[in-house]
Each structure stands twice: as structure tokens, then as C-alpha cells.
Amino acid sequence: MRFRxxxxxxxxxxxxxxxxxxxxLPQGARAIVVDNGSTDGSAEVARAAGALxxxxHQRxxxxxxxxxxxxxxxxxxxFCDADGSFDLGQLDRVAGPVHRGESDLVFGRRRVTSAASWPVHARFANAALLGMVRRRTGLALHDLGPFRxxxxxxLLALGLEDRRSGYPLELLLRAGKEGLRIDEVDVDYRPRLGRSKVTGTVRGTVTAVVDMRSALRRFA
Structure with a gap:
């Protein structure tokens, strides 16, 4: 079967x-769950639900x-987080403009449904980082969200090299440099299920910011 x-x-x-x-997951879409070292049986749960x-192995x-x-x-x-913070029923909001030829790369701009969805320290870090991106590159984006x-x-032709938290920023910067049409759309952002590894913790947010600032310096 050929998936849309x-x-x-x-x-x-x-x-x-x-x-x-x-x-x-909407009809016509296929889930590819990438297990990055889970110890709670995530891979088995995903297979049982029909996902690839x-x-x-690299964390x-x-x-x-x-x-x-x-x-x-x-x-x-x-691309989307697997923690329940996004609704894949809204997939067409993000992928639709690409299918219709209106955009080459679309980022979902997070609109919180609860104050618990996105901690203040993570929102501030996101806004500060994108402020630096706008000043240095002219790329106007409000959210470097994980639903895109x-x-x-x-995407493959961009030759992305970052394998840590700087990956989304490198994607944006390389896409802008190559002249891809970049847009953003609103998507709901809900409280995640389970323990957060990045945006829900100060340590995780600091790690992400350090990785992204390193990516930004490489393009300065």
C-alpha cells in the first residue's frame, strides 16, 4: 500500500x-515509531497497534x-512527538499545505489547551531562540515546534547533521538557506502523558537551548 x-x-x-x-492517525497515513532505547515496551505497543x-541505536x-x-x-x-501532546487528527493542518504544493516545510505553532501543556521556562526559551533566529537570518517563525x-x-537533500536537540533548528536554517517555502499553522498542544524528558524539565530545556545555540552559531 502506498501511503499519502x-x-x-x-x-x-x-x-x-x-x-x-x-x-x-488519519486514514492514508502510516506511523513510523522510532524507538530510541525504550525500556517500557514501547516498541511492542507500537507494533501491536500496527505501526512500523x-x-x-544512537541516542x-x-x-x-x-x-x-x-x-x-x-x-x-x-514528524510529531509520541507523548500525546499533539492530536494526529490535525495532521492535515500541517501536511495539507505540503500536499497541495502551497509550502515546502510547515511547522505547527503550538496553541496550549492548558497552562500545564507548556511550562513558562520552555516558552521563554523558545521565544528567545527564535528572536535570535529572526535577527540573524530574517526567518520569521513563532515556534520551533516538533509537529511539522x-x-x-x-528534507533528505538538506543533509542535516545534528543528532541532538539542535536538529529542528538546523532544519529551519538549512531550509531557509536553500530557499524552501516555510510556513506555520496553529495546532493544539495538550499536557503530555507520562514523564517529560525535555520541555517539561528545566535541565532538558537548558540542554535543548545549548544544542540549538550551537546550531545557530554554525550558521552565523
């Missing part, structure tokens, strides 16, 4: 959230996302 959209879901111990996340499971957000991109076969590939979509061949 492949949806890459980087995963580290998300067994609790995966059933609901995968159940919301790929293992990324890191970028390593997991890129492994999923390489495993994808659909012409349009979307683009054309598989174009």
Missing part, C-alpha cells in the same frame, strides 16, 4: 501514550527523527 503521509514519531518510553496517539517500528532527538525520515517512503513526511511536515526528498 508517513508520520515519524521519535519515542523514548512512551508506552502509556502510544495507543491513543496511534488511534488518532524502527530502532535508532538523541535528531538521531531518532532522522532514522525515521530515512525509513519513510511517502513523498510527504510529518515536508517533502521527503527535499
Amino acid at each position: 503521509t508517513d508520520v515519524v514519531l521519535p519515542c523514548l518510553d512512551e508506552a502509556e501514550a502510544l495507543p491513543g496517539v496511534l488511534a488518532a 517500528v524502527v530502532e535508532a 538523541g532527538y535528531g538521531a531518532a527523527v532522522h532514522a525515521g525520515l530515512c525509513a519513510a517512503t511517502a513523498s510527504v513526511v510529518a 511536515a515536508g517533502r521527503r526528498e527535499q
